[in-house]
Amino acid sequence: MKVWIDQDLCTGDGLCEEICPSVFTLLDDGLAYVKQGDTVLNDPGGSAQMAEVDPELEDAVTEAAEECPGECIFIVAGD
Numbered sequence: 001m002k003v004w005i006d007q008d009l010c011t012g013d014g015l016c017e018e019i020c021p022s023v024f025t026l027l028d029d030g031l032a033y034v035k036q037g038d039t040v041l042n043d044p045g046g047s048a049q050m051a052e053v054d055p056e057l058e059d060a061v062t063e064a065a066e067e068c069p070g071e072c073i074f075i076v077a078g079d
Helices: 015-019 055-067
Strands: 002-005 024-026 032-036 073-076
Touching: 002 032, 015 024, 015 055, 055 073
Parallel strands: none
Antiparallel strands: 002 073, 024 032
């Protein structure tokens, strides 16, 4: 599974980071981004930068996507 965030839709609520801080983070611009390990994928962000999700985090990532008020988290099924 891979995941990305559309920053144009992000409300900056931070629920994703609360639910799964290993994959999501809010930056100083008030928007959420995905992380790959310790690397924040914010240049340029969006669909150009998808993070691989560890299998043990898939349920938390799915919950974050479902709870997101901006509906900005997009999950791409794995191969």
